[in-house]
Amino acid sequence: MTSIVTGLQGQRPEGHPKGYPFLAGRNNVVACAKHFVGDGGTDKGINEGNAILSYDDLERIHMAPYLDCISQGVCTIMASYSSWNGVPLHASHFLLTQILKEKLGFKGFIISDAEGLDRLFHPHGSNYQQSVLSAINAGIDMVMVPFRYQLFLEDLTYLVQSGKIPIARIDDAVERILRVKFAAGLFEYPLSDKSLLPAVGCKLHRELAREAVRKSLVLLKNGKDPKKSFLPLNRNAKKILIAGTHGDDLGYQCGGWTATWEGKSGRITIGTTILDAVREVTGSDTEVIFEQNPSAQTLASQDISFAIVAVGECPYVEYGGDSRELPIHFNGAEIISLVADKVPTLVILIAGRPLVIEQRILDKVEAFVAAWLPGTEGGGITDVVFGDCGFQGRLPMTWFKGVDQLRSNAVEKSYDPLFPIGFGLTSKGEVL
Template identity: 75%
Template sequence: MTRQLQLIIKPRITTKSSLNPPLEYFAKKMECIYKDPNAPVETRIKDLLSRMTLQEKIGQMTQIERRVATPSAIKDRCIGSVLSGGGSKPFDKANSADWADMIDGFQNAALDSRLGIPIIYGVDAVHGNNNVYGATIFPHNIGLGATRDADLVRRIGEVTALEVRASGAPYAFAPCVAVSRDPRWGRCYESYSEDTEVVRKMTTLVTGLQGQPPEGHPKGYPFLAGRKNVIACAKHFVGDGGTDYGTNEGNTIITYDDLERIHMAPYLDCISQGVCTVMASYSSWNGSKLHSDRFLLTEILKDKLGFKGIVISDWEALDRLYIPPGSNYRHSILSTINAGIDMVMVPFRFELFLEEFLSLVESGEIPMARIDDAVERILRVKFIAGLFEYPLSDRSLLDVVGCKPHRELAREAVRKSLVLLKNGKDQKIPFLPLDKNAKTILVAGTHADDLGYLCGGWTATWEGTSGRITDGTTILDAIKEVVGSKTEVTYELNPSPETFSGQDFSYAVVAIGEAPYVETGGDDPELKIPFNGAELVSVVADRVPTLVILITGRPLVLEPWLLEKIDALVVAWLPGSECQGITDVIFGDYAFHGRLPMTWFKSVDQLPLHIGKQNSYDPLFPFGFGLTCENKGDSN
């Protein structure tokens, strides 16, 4: 090991006992180097690895769900990691303190094991710490891609790290750096853009979550700045946004050169920022399942790109390698571990997993060298994260969760993400900004006063849901706050012609869009506006000047007649909990900033339609399109 590497991987976190330790402390550390926070990380790894049994090693390679993580299972099996699946929480509306209590309980069980190796607790904090009640919920990635603001994304990472740490978790399964080439894909909103360069620009979330590596930090070596940062996860390696027909977990049919150029490039940026973990994709590349693709996971990611952190599987991925699911579980373990997976998200049937895993190693089908490589990587991340010195939650962070500065940052992200697609029926007379002093306003639509719909999937539950799922401000709330008592605001979920009887509205704001969804449940070959959204708009726009706010995780079908009827159209994506960011812009306090991160198609028959298809690129709105309030396009 070079002196430079030794210096860089010396731990940054100092324990209280090491400041003025007694003599017996040093004697103990001489015998147990891995417990010495002042020893180089690689030395600690070597020492601890030499003390571990085979059962303890494969336990470290196992990640289980909290619902089966009993204290005895963690302690006796030396389990390496515990996670909360989407929506899995201590109880409904559990706050950060409740989460910290739960996670500390799991951690204490791990610390009570023979070697006292702490667990890594992982959560799906993909747009803020979105499972925790009261946390700040940021726009989903597609909205952040519309901002083109890499520094904003970095700051969001910093805030997310603080709120995740406050809950006791040191690991966030983010960012998703997929390049989404087809809006029919149910995870489209988890992608920043169809454009590789935009996605690369937004990988600053890694630095926000983990901290900024020092100059000269070794390429591929994981990094974590300290206790206010969390372990990040670049996902899903690789090509998940390029599957045929946008099918989730489908097949990406592409040459290696194009795979590298389009889909792999963002991982280089994540690795250069010291990302600690990379998650394999459910999808396939030219028919080869990524979870068992040794060429991509080991020869490319680990060897060519030099990644020294953990390669982790996705949820129950081993069960999905064969049809019917789970039909050849033993071979799934064999193929994934030998392909280069270091930690397996089991998450429930871990006893069978450990039994079959042990048998495969004892039979020689999985070599010990592969086990030691995986465990070295896992221990490396744990030492770098300071978990041996500070395994338990930091309760001093609880007060920052959902605090005003954090919500102001989310509000900034919302207003910068808005994309103005139409402003005025007459190009010479813009409709926006709206008049704050109007006498009467109609606010309507399924998404005007539904915080769950505004947050989208991966919020409170796995799929997301409707209603007041957390603390936040809806579009209706924000409008009422802006106009105050001087303006009469009428709200109708589904306005009918009778709504307008005897009423003289100055204008209407109609919010429509998609219900929450995740993954395969979001795959959609038609991409029509749900809940009869277009018809609802028609009822209103036929009678009063109308602004439509579209809440969506992707481009949807916009019929020509609909565009003709309305006066203005704003795409707000999935804005999250702070919708004052919408009113900041539509009422003119801030200018429109956002530009389309994806091409807006005319018809689903055109799909996939994205930049790079020059011979057939005929969009409704091109990639990068976005009007200002002066009705001037800005597609730079």
């Protein structure tokens, strides 16, 4: 994922000073590597939690990607909300200054996370002046203060004037911020180039997004009979039923961090839902109907060729997605069961991670596809399920039978998941 830095900032030329920020030009943007460091290794995986491990392990496991980012000229690095052995990263002089700035040679600036200083004491936001003192002296150069900026400025000014924050620390922060701004050309071009606006959401970008959807789909089941594939679907079928909460919802396809912080349901932006995409590719004589929760009368119809049931998760971010059960939301399993009992069914799961699907439910369906969060380009799904392109995706993680298997390891003899890591089928039912 560190290659994203080059994608955002541009390719750093040979001979560019190590650790110094780099930006190729006005068509590029400043990148931020985050969250430094160890937030992916907190005890019990708790968000904003505590990483309990030795420095050697922290460096070997969690710090390694930052070395690559720094070598690419990453401009900014964000401190983590989390702690290392009980010390909040926002207050760790050792990790932010002695390690990141001095040992690793990072010359860009360190930015706090949003309200990162407010989280240094409990209750949230208390002892604020001490929080400012700890964070700035630890090495934070720029502070994200979405609300209490006047109090922040007052406290910072007092702490500098009283000598509790050395002016040398302020000089270091200013120098680093200016260095990034000079690298970005902000003094020559302080405003964005509005001529680039038509590129936002342009045809080329949407085609690339659609390709990403096609290549990321993972086919996990294709036909109740291993010798008879259910996919690809017939685009000239007489009647197709689209069902489920995610069958016609762009917000659910996009997930969190889209339009709003947590994301939301509905037509939140321009794009193609699964229902839209099916209607675009099916024949003129094919009837496509949509019922989020199909009625008994609809399912009793004898002329439905097959159903596509799209279910999954509601949008979430961070701890909002924490779950001890990991179920399909909105009674998704019941919708699958209801439809699959009556009609040959393809299930498309829209989720940012594996969810629990019972074997008895899986046995009822003809085909099962993990579509992850396909975003605005639902056409990438129909490209594959109707056979214009083949399945290429394989599971990047184990798909567990139940949450009790979350700690299972593929090298263990007891490893017995629903689908193993790396699993994926072709449209012909062959293992990739």
